[in-house]
Amino acid sequence: MSDTVGIVIVSHSRDIAKGTADMVRQMVGSEVKVAFCGGDPDGGLGTNVPGIIDAINDAWSTKGVAILVDLGGAETNSEMAVEMLEPERRKMVVVCNAPIVEGAVMAATEAAGGSSLEQVRAVAEELTAG
Template identity: 65%
Template sequence: MNAKAANVGIVIVSHSPLVAQGTADMVRQMVGDCVPLAWSGGNVEGGLGTDAGGILKAIERAWSDEGVAVFVDLGGAETNSEMAIEMLGQPRSDRVTICNAPLVEGAVVAAAEASGGAPLARVVATAEELSP
């Protein structure tokens, strides 16, 4: 198993491809390559929106047996992320959690926690501490 697979993965989902990619870039600059990281942004036509299939692909790219924490910007992103997790199927879907945390701050804090080898529950709890 490589070092990346030993840490919880992070997925960023935004209605805007630029926001998703920018957030992922920020996370990567903060933690380097020690955390599996992927993003999904925009609809299938490249406009604003989200796509369950694209989110599923992002989860697959950031997959870790330690789990995956998903960060979303708006309700539609959460709904499509839930559908993507269902499409992942059992038992892997049990290892994916949508975080109730701010998109950018939550993803950065979660990735920092994950980079230290924290388990999924701790990564999620740390990010969710940022929510009001």
């Protein structure tokens, strides 16, 4: 019960990914693990599968990991990263269909209360349903 769902933020821009992670830490607190990745190694825009896998590992929790993404490739690369995990870990990672900043804050708030991965995803996606 002490462990909380981890949050991974994947943006094309490193600044957006880092800024979103900072916002989550400042608004929600440090009890939820938050990892981020974004940009390509040359400082340009982009996302990459190995970077996302590293972020998933950094945010790993026995309760699973919720990923928040921005556009197109961030989502497809995140799905690819999940596919490349070991089968038993694969089902403990979800890519949320939610706006990246708002979704990350809402998901982390829900996670901080000890909620399950499905509850965390549902709260993040509440914003999309409305």
